[in-house]
Amino acid sequence: MMKINVLQAKKEIGSQETFEFVTSAGEIDLEDESPWTGSEIKVDGELTNNGRVLKIKGVIHATAKYQCSYCLEDFTTQMDIPFGDDYQENSSEEVDEEADLAYYNGDEIDIADLVRESIILAEPLKIVCSKSCRGLCPQCGINLNTAKCSCSDDVIDPRLAVLSQLLK
Ligand SMILES: [Zn+2]
């Protein structure tokens, strides 16, 4: 549950409140095998009434566990993920699809969906343990970050070897 009580904030234009939650992957319905499973997810932010909408803005602090796509080693990475949305009170079913707004009803805003979506969007496309990861040797499979092998650098791909024969 990540519900922010907005009773006070919506009465007072210009008001600002801070909030803080500690949650987990399971609690906000991230997949069982997600990179965030088993670690604490901290959410902090602020709620502002700007007279038009209730603005929610904050940062999610989460530790993700990944497997490097180059060297195949597991590694953890600390992520600080910004998130936010503008909320307008709406008790009717009619919503303006064009407006870039979220809606709430009553005296609470549940940010669980917003937090979950922000985390999913922050997933890196390319999962690499470090920018300088050297990966595995394509020939013997040794992890080149931690070991050296004596494989030659200029061994030709067998498919290309056929080609170089033909060129002779
Ligand atoms: Zn790596």
Ligand SMILES: [Zn+2]
């Ligand atoms: Zn090698």
